[in-house]
Amino acid sequence: MTASTSPQLTPEQLDAFGRELDAIRERVLADLGERDAAYIRRIIKAQRGLEASGRGLLQFAFLPPAWLAGTAALSLSKILDNMEIGHNVMHGQYDWMNDPAVNGHAFEWDSACPSEQWRHSHNYMHHTHTNILGKDRDIGYGVLRMSEDQRWHPYYLGNPLYAILLALFFQWGVALHDLEVDRIAEGKSSWREKADMVGAIWRKGRRQALKDYALFPLLAGPGAPLTLAGNLTANAVRNVWAFTIIFCGHFPEGTHEFTEEETEGETRGQWYHRQLLGSANLTGGQLFHVLSGNLSHQIEHHLFPDLPAHRYAELAVEVREICERYGLPYNSGPLHKQFGSVVEKIVKLALPGRGGGGRAPQAAAATSEPPPAPPARERVAA
C-alpha cells in the first residue's frame, strides 16, 4: 500500500496533476447544495439527539444499563460533535450555506480547545504547512518525537508514555496546542505574549469542565459520582478515538516529511503533491468514516480541506485513479495496520538515531530539483 520511493514528476506533469485536482474541486463547488445542507443537518440532529439521550440516561447512572447506554450515547455525541461536525464546519466546509449555525468562524465545539485557536493552529498552520518540519506543529504536537529529523533528547525516552497521556487527555492537549509551550520553554515566546490565549483557554475549559464535571453530576443528586464517571469516560473515549484517527492521518509508515527549503515558492501542483505524500487514508465502512469525521479520507481532506467531508468517499475514487496515472503513491490501509505503524514509530523514536526502517527516502522527488522560477501563487495568475 505504501510507496518506498518517490516518483519523479516533471514541473509540467505536476502542473497537469494540479489542474486535474483543481477541476475536481471546481466541479464539487459548483454542485454544492441541498444534498450537503441536508447531510450536515442530519448529522447535527443525530448528535444533539445522542447528547440529549446520553445526558438524560446518565441522570439515572445508578442503573448499570442506563450508565452504559448513557455513556455510549454521550461518547458518540462528542465524537460526532468534534469530528464530523466541529472539525469540518470550522474548516469552512459549509460557509457557502450562509447559515450562522454552521458558519466556520462562529462555530464552537464541545471540546476544551477554543475554536478560535484551533482555526489558527489547524486550518492555517497545519493545513498550509502540512508535514513541513519546523512549521507544521502537528508533528509531535511539541510533545512527541514523531520524526527522526527531530533531534533526540533523553526526554524522548518517555515517548510512549507521553503518547498515552496525550491520547487520554487529547482535548486538553489540543487546547494547549496553539500556546506552543515548548517555544515558551525555549525562550522563543513568552507567557506574557500568550496571556490572551491563556485567558481564552481558561474560560472555555472552565465552562466545559463545569458542565461535564459539576452541573450534570449535581443534577443527578445522589447518583452524582456515577454521572461524573460517565462524563469522564465519554470524554476519554472521544479523546482516545480522536487521537487514534488523527495520528493515523500523517504518521503511518510511508508518509513523507518536507523541509522548509524544498517547499519554498511551491506551485499549486506541488502543494497538492505534498498534501498527497504527507497524508494517509484509513479503509473501513460507512459508519467508520462518519465517526472519523471522514478524516479516514485524510488524503482527500488535505487536497480539498474546505469541501464538505461527506463527499470525500466519492472523490477518493477519482483521486486514486489520477494518482495511479501519474504513478504517485496513495497511502491507504485498515486502522489496525496504519495505527500499528504509528505505535511502532512512537516506540522506535523514543530511542536515539533514526529509529529504524519507518521512513521513506527524503521528501518529494519533484521538489529535489526545484522548477525554475515557479509562479508565486496560482491565485495571482487566476
Added chain:
Amino acid sequence: MPPTLAETVRPHRLARRLLGSALADALTTPHGVDRYVELVRPAFSLREVRAEVVAVRRPTMRSVTLALRPNANWEGFRAGQFVRLSTEIDGVRHTRCYSPASSAHADGLIELTAHAQPGGVVSPFLRAAARPGIVVSLSQAEGDFALPDARPEQLLLISGGSGVTPVMSMLRTLCHEGHRGRIAFLHYARDEHDVAYARQLAELAAGHANVRLLRGYSQRPAAGELHGRFGGAHVRASGIDPAQALTFVSGPNALVDAVRAAWAEDDLDARLFLERFAPPAPARVEAVAGSVRFARSRREAPASAAPLLDQAEAAGLTPTSGCRMGICHTCSCRKLEGAVRDLRTGEISTAPDELIQICVNAPVGDVTLDI
C-alpha cells in the same frame, strides 16, 4: 398606542424563563439552548426573530403574499418599515428586504408580499415554493421610511409597481386607527393585475370617506383615474396640498426621482419621504470601477483587480488572514453588498449579505465588506 406584540403574545412564559436561564446556558454550552430546541421547534429562539408561514396567497401572476407568525422576540414595526427575511434555497441561505403590507396593529401576524423580478432569486422561489409551515428568519423592523408617531393631518401616499407594500401598510394602519385626516393614494402600475393590493386599495377607499384613491395604469389607461406619467396634474387631482401634507413615495427610481424633483422645486424636501424599489444592478465583468467600502472601520478605497484582502491591507486595515490562497478560511468575512469575482473560478457572486473569502475574491464594481 395599542400594545406591541411582545407584550400581547406570551406563550409558555415559564418554559422561556427556564430556557433563558444561566443554568440552561451552562448546561448547553458551547452550542446554546437555541441549537437544541430548534430541532423540535424550528421557530423557537431565545433572541433571534423567526416566523412561521401560516398562510400563502398568490394574488397575481408574479406575486405571493405570506402571512407570518413571528416568535416572541419580534418587537413589532412602524408602518412603512422593512424587515430582512432569510430563507434557504438549495442549501444556501438568502436574505432580502421586504416591507410588511399589513397594518402595524394587525393581530400578531405580519403580511409580506413579494413580487418576482426577472432574474431574481428569493421572490421567484417564494412565489413557487412557499407553503404554510415553513419557518423563515427575520430581522427586527428597520428603516426611516415610516409613519411618524404624531400622525400628520394630511397625507399623500404614492406607489409605483411592487413599491405598493410599505404605503399599503401606512394606509391600512391609519384606517385601522380610525384616522380622520385626508389621505390621497396615487397608485401606478402596468395594469390592475400587475401588482398585488389593487382590490384591497379599492375596498379601503370605498369604505373610508377620507381616503381618495387615484390609479394610473400604463397598459390600460381606461381602467384608472390618472393618465400618463406622474406630474403636477396628478397631485392637483388628489386634492392634497403638498405644502400642508406629508408625502410618502415608494416605487421604481424613475417615479421616486420625478416626485423628488417636483417637491424640490417647491422647496418641500422636508415633507417628502422616499423608498426606492429598484432591482439590483447587474454585475459588470469588464470594469473594476467603483470603490470598496469597509463598513465597520468606516473606510473606503477605490476598487482594483487585486484580492479584497490585499485591498483591505492597502487601506491600512489588518483583517485576520492565513494562507492567502483560499484554503484555510481564516479571512472569511461578510460581504454586505456588491459583486465579487472568485479569482480561482472566475465566478461572479452578487448576493447581498454572504460570507466570502477575501483572499481569493476581487471586487466587480462597488463592494461593501463588514470589516
